[in-house]
Amino acid sequence: MERLLVEPFYVMKVLERAKEIERSGEKVIHFEIGEPDLPVPRKVKEEAKKAIETCELRYTESVGILPLREAIAEYYEREYRVKAKPEQVIVTPGSSPGLLALLKVIGETLGEISYTDPGYPCYKNMIKFLSLKGRAVNVYPENEFKVKPQKVETPVLIVNSPSNPTGTVYTKEELRALSEKAFLVSDEIYHGLTYSGKAPSVLEVTGNAAVVNGFSKFFLMTGWRLGWLVVPEELVSDLTAILQNIVISPPTVSQIAAIRCFDQEVLEELRSNVEIFRKRRDVLLKGLKEIGFKIPAEPQGAFYIYADASRFTDDSYSFAFEVLEKAKVAITPGKDFGYNGTEKFVRFSFCTELSNIEEGLERLRRFLG
Ligand SMILES: Cc1ncc(COP(=O)(O)O)c(C=O)c1O
Known part of the structure; x- marks a missing residue:
């Protein structure tokens, strides 16, 4: 091959x-x-059409436009009762480049990163691509494919809840126990799509963790290429510099339209x-x-x-x-x-x-x- x-x-x-x-x-x-x-909700599409007609759609700030960052920060308050400042929110072209930049910063500063096997393949592939140290933690059906805290032996762990491919959802207590063992990179891209109660965000148990999320799953906007990170403030300047270099900015029209995702009627439709x-x-x-x-x-x-x-x-x-x-x-x-x-x-x-x-x-x- x-x-x-x-x-x-x-x-x-x-x-x-x-x-x-x-x-x-x-x-x-x-x-x-x-x-x-x-x-995709009509209101979001209408907003995109309006933006194309009325704006020149130049580059934006590398970390995304402020009104969208504010809307996302407010969403954390409403949805999870956690306070996140707009400055901690970084908008990215899909969650994938955000994850890539985040793993680089975290891996370089904190060290080895664990990820589950089975799990979303990009974690191990990105770690390899970035020449970082990574370690697979095998997870098993007997434990609903969840990582047990005693299995965490590295300073960083990627958790994905709800998970791809298993649909596993971690409880708040489980996230808390894991967060006591490692810095958590919490991929919450399937949040909103749960079948027995809401999935808790890692930010409900600790402020010292990073969230990866985006508009591709619950918000249905795969091809609009838009995601976000919520990170501790001390990570923002490194991430900003990396994103300036590798993406310049997220797609402008998508950012303007995505603000409408947080309108009450759109959220209800979703x-x-x-x-x-x-x-x-x-x-x-x-x-x-x-x-x-x-x-x-x-x-x-x-x-x-x-x-x-x-x-x-x-x-x-x-x-x-x-x-x-x-x-x-x-x-x-x-x-x-x-x-x-x-x-x-x-x-x-x-x-x-x-x-x-x-x-x-x-x-x-x-x-x-
Ligand atoms: C677990 C998980 N994380 C991240 C992504 C990346 O999504 P996107 O780059 O479209 O935001 C996916 C896509 O399938 C996924 O399954």
């Missing part, structure tokens, strides 16, 4: 093949894509989407279990089901391609999320309409018997 500086997303190979099949005229059911399919995702999750969970997948930890948040496919395979990468070829159903192989037992697991995303979920289940039922 070609040698790359960082590992690719293996699911892209599945997606490429799925697109080929579709070009030949056959329908594929997409359970592999981690991108919400619901429409919150009502949770019921749509819940319904999909319930149908998919039930169907997968009936077919013979084991779901050792049912997702409490995000829009994924991490399913144990060991009844069908011990090589979930090949299995994903077999399911695609034979059943025309696209799924993400566990290999994308690390090395710890991942050859038995596949991830199903429920970012597709209920009718597609039902059809996908029917196809799997026919293929897997």
